[in-house]
Amino acid sequence: MLDYIRQMVSYNQRWQPMGPMDNMNIELNQRVRLRKAHPCGGFEWRVVRLGADIGLECDTCGRRVLLTRRELAKRIQLVLDVGPTT
Numbered sequence: 001m002l003d004y005i006r007q008m009v010s011y012n013q014r015w016q017p018m019g020p021m022d023n024m025n026i027e028l029n030q031r032v033r034l035r036k037a038h039p040c041g042g043f044e045w046r047v048v049r050l051g052a053d054i055g056l057e058c059d060t061c062g063r064r065v066l067l068t069r070r071e072l073a074k075r076i077q078l079v080l081d082v083g084p085t086t
């Protein structure tokens with residue numbers, strides 16, 4: 001039981017710094033800025049795939065990566081404009 005509580009506490013602490021990103025609302029073609037630069041030097045990515053994993057395309061070099069929602073939430077720094085879909 002104590003272990004269970006300890007787990008819950010550490011779980012909450014892990015997620016606290018995320019704040020508003022908790023209910024991250026990502027849309028297709030949305031551009032996001034990540035905390036860490038891609039090896040090519042780019043910080044900005046475009047969302048190209050939604051699903052269990054989120055597909056991102058590097059704005060600078062065009063390479064695509066797949067991240068889980070949770071991983072993306074951890075790496076994301078800023079959600080930029082949604083693009084021309086409005």
Ligand SMILES: [Zn+2]
Pocket residue numbers: 038039040041042058059060061062063
């Ligand atoms: Zn890149």
